Amino acid sequence: MTRQTTGKIALVTGGSRGLGRNIVLNLARRGVDAIFTYHADRAAAEQVAALAAEAGRRAVALQLDAGDTAGFGDFVQDARQALAGLGAQRFDYLVNNAGTSHHDSIENTTEDAFDALYRVHLKGVFFLTQKLLPLINDGGRIVNISSGLTRVIMPGRAPYGTMKGAVEILTRYMAKELGPRRIAVNVVAPGAIETDFSGGLVRDNPEFNKRVADMTALGRAGLPDDIGPMVASLLSEDHRWVNGQRIEVSGGMSI
Numbered sequence: 512m513t514r515q516t517t518g519k520i521a522l523v524t525g526g527s528r529g530l531g532r533n534i535v536l537n538l539a540r541r542g543v544d545a546i547f548t549y550h551a552d553r554a555a556a557e558q559v560a561a562l563a564a565e566a567g568r569r570a571v572a573l574q575l576d577a578g579d580t581a582g583f584g585d586f587v588q589d590a591r592q593a594l595a596g597l598g599a600q601r602f603d604y605l606v607n608n609a610g611t612s613h614h615d616s617i618e619n620t621t622e623d624a625f626d627a628l629y630r631v632h633l634k635g636v637f638f639l640t641q642k643l644l645p646l647i648n649d650g651g652r653i654v655n656i657s658s659g660l661t662r663v664i665m666p667g668r669a670p671y672g673t674m675k676g677a678v679e680i681l682t683r684y685m686a687k688e689l690g691p692r693r694i695a696v697n698v699v700a701p702g703a704i705e706t707d708f709s710g711g712l713v714r715d716n717p718e719f720n721k722r723v724a725d726m727t728a729l730g731r732a733g734l735p736d737d738i739g740p741m742v743a744s745l746l747s748e749d750h751r752w753v754n755g756q757r758i759e760v761s762g763g764m765s766i
Contacts, residue, residue: 516542516567520602521746522590522643523547524577525609526570527556529706530656533739534606535559539568541743546593546602548575548586548609569597577609578630583642590646601648604746607636607678608656613671620670632674637681650693652746655682659702659761663726675700679757686755695754699742702761704733728763737762 521538525531526547535545536559545563549556549572556572563570571593575586594600611631613624636655647653657679660672682698689696703723723732741760744750 519543519604520594520597520599521545521604521606522602523606523608524575524639525550527552527559527572530701530704530735530738531606531608532559533735534608534742535570536562536566537739537743538604538746539563539566539570541747542568543604543743543746544568544597545570546573546590546597547571548573548577550574550576550609571596575609577635577639578611578627580630580634580638583639586639587642587646590643594646601646603648603651605640605643605647605651605653606656606742606746607640607653609635610656614667615670616667617669625670628670628674632671633677633681636678640685644689647694651695653685653689653694653696654742654745655679655685655696655698657682657698657700657757659700659759659764661700662759663702663761663765682757683755690754695751697745697753697756697758699738699745700757700759700761701738702727702733702759702764704735704738706735723764726765727761728766731762733760733762 521543523531523535523545526535527549535547538545547570560570560572573589573593576582594602609631613628655678657675658672660668661676661679679698682696685696720732724730738760
């Protein structure tokens with residue numbers, strides 16, 4: 512069987528599980544090799560790499576704490592070595608996907624919890640992108656992952672939604688500043704998706720799952736396969752003129 516190949520390489524943070532895993536594998540099906548990060552579960556990362564290989568593509572797993580900017584310099588060096596192993600000096604697509612969940616009221620959220628969200632979801636995205644810019648090809652693409660919770664307001668999600676709202680603003684600034692390099696930057700905002708995120712709340716809690724389905728025009732909660740193919744498509748040449756946009760992928764939640 513002839514394997515599709517584009518000659519393109521993506522770097523996806525948080526690619527060992529959930530949406531990141533799905534993005535890596537859908538890119539592989541489109542002929543895109545990947546470098547992806549994992550936080551702690553090496554076995555899960557190796558499984559993703561093996562599945563990408565079954566699709567005929569190469570995927571290299573690198574460890575990264577997306578909230579520890581002090582480690583970003585070493586990570587960039589690891590990424591350079593991984594690129595060399597793929598026969599390249601630069602990559603084409605960056606997907607800032609790594610994230611953590613948080614559920615608490617404004618009244619009860621601690622400063623430590625707020626700072627932890629900030630380090631991963633905003634500071635980490637800003638400075639990791641900054642560090643990686645020399646490795647991104649001109650004419651490349653960046654997709655930042657946000658959340659439907661920047662539009663659909665649910666009590667207990669304020670700190671998380673606030674960080675994602677900041678990422679959406681950052682995305683537009685990136686699109687403007689990186690325009691001279693022809694790097695398109697967009698933000699994808701998934702709705703509630705059935706993954707292990709938030710302790711598997713959407714996937715494993717039937718009551719919450721039904722609540723999501725009832726508030727969604729298409730009548731169900733989202734699945735990882737609703738997101739990965741969309742992100743892979745957005746990164747392709749088919750969407751080369753889409754830039755600086757917030758694209759919600761939620762099945763029509765709260766419309």
